[in-house]
Amino acid sequence: MGSRIFYSLIALLIITTGTVFAQEPLISVQTDDNHYDEGDTVVVSGNVKTVIGETPVILQLFTEGNLVDIAQLTVAQDGSFTKTFLAEGALWKKSGDYTIVASYQEHQIETEFSYAPKSEAIETTEPYEVDAGSHGTFDVEYTIKGGTVKNMVVDSDIFAVIVQIDATDEGTITLDLPREFIGAEKQDGKDDTFIILIDGIEVAYQESVVNSDSRVITINFEQGDSDIEIIGTYVVPEFGTIAMVVLIVGIMATVIVTRNKLQIKI
Template identity: 50%
Template sequence: MLPIFAEEIPLISVKTDSSSYNEGDIIIVSGKVETVIAETPVTMQLFSQGNLIDIGQITVAQDGSYSSTINAEGPLWTNSGEYTIRVLFGEGNIAETTFNFLQKIGESPKTKIFEVNAGSYGTFDVGYSVIGGIVQDIKIEPDNYTLVVTIESTEKGSLLLEIPREALDAKEQDKSDIEFIVLANEVQILYDEEIVNSSSRKITINFEQGNSDIKIIGTTVIPEFGGITITILIIGIITTILVTKNKFQRYV
């Protein structure tokens, strides 16, 4: 007669309310622990292609159950495919489950508004949207005729800015438009200008993973601080090119 073994009961379980989700869906994660340990939460980790993209802790109820939600959107949700949820409880108690995620294709990120502090002048709004990162801060440096955007770049991406002309602009002495100088981590880069009107300039800047400071330099700034001449801007361009050239020469 063959021996009969009792079925081993897992010490922790985990599941989601569906096997597949689209970008923007709410994922409900739930499970149960067999033995509750006082003041010990469940640690939940979320992986995409083997990379940890989110982590959090979930309180366990007295009956051993736990649940939490995940919003399936944001700068770290960049790949469609299989995602893994791993839960850990106590010492060595681990469970996993997987689900499929489908990223939206062809949709541009929504434009948001950042209120920039302009000192005694007050504030002004900069419209922005970003792919591949998070905008952490936008500030004006009037003495340098510069708008500084601080980002956390999780990957190669792009930043769209709608800059009000009254806050920052770049013009010839005859008032015709000229290009801004744009720097990413102090290295001059190119940009695209999509829409120009009488009240704002809309530019798109591509950045690399690891870039943190993007500077847009013009010739005029909020009225309180006046403007600079095209000669000064040209000097700034030449200086920037020389600095950039020297940076690259060090690696030759």
């Protein structure tokens, strides 16, 4: 009885071990992103577990069953390989899913990514009415690619405009910031740099246009990003239109009271 149990356990161990080894592919492959737009660089990398002499890895790129590109790669001594494809040209016209097939001897593995040509890239350009609380509202012209703008609000405590986005893909947003309501200035009145935070992390930005009325900045974002904070040295100046009216009314009231007092004394 004991022998039967022993041999049964040995057989089970062999089957289990064989299954584990069978589940481990000899070759792996992946891309550096899940989506690309026309003009992007597709970086493909992978690894083979066992290097077999000078056997190359064959990469084939397909969409809807049509061959888009093919490459033969030399495998490094550590089993790694890499290849870049430029996503443009006559064969990169269709949007949708693209499949990379990596072959090493009789072994194959696949990975997919999505692609969109420029003609189908969604880009939105329109003004957004920003709520400035007691100061009313003001418009910010913007262009966004790779997502949509959900809201823009003022945070006067940190001198910021916060842009809330739904980033369905990596993309960019360009904002035309009116100097009357938000700006970044040095003590001498010259332009200073904005501080840009995306979900609490500081990022760089590009400034393309600077004029007397506004500053135009462009910010890159990643898929899944949500809050973009544009922090300056002022936002909705304390003495805006409403505050100025209140100030003038207060000065006029003070003048009238002063005159009345003088007349009473006389």
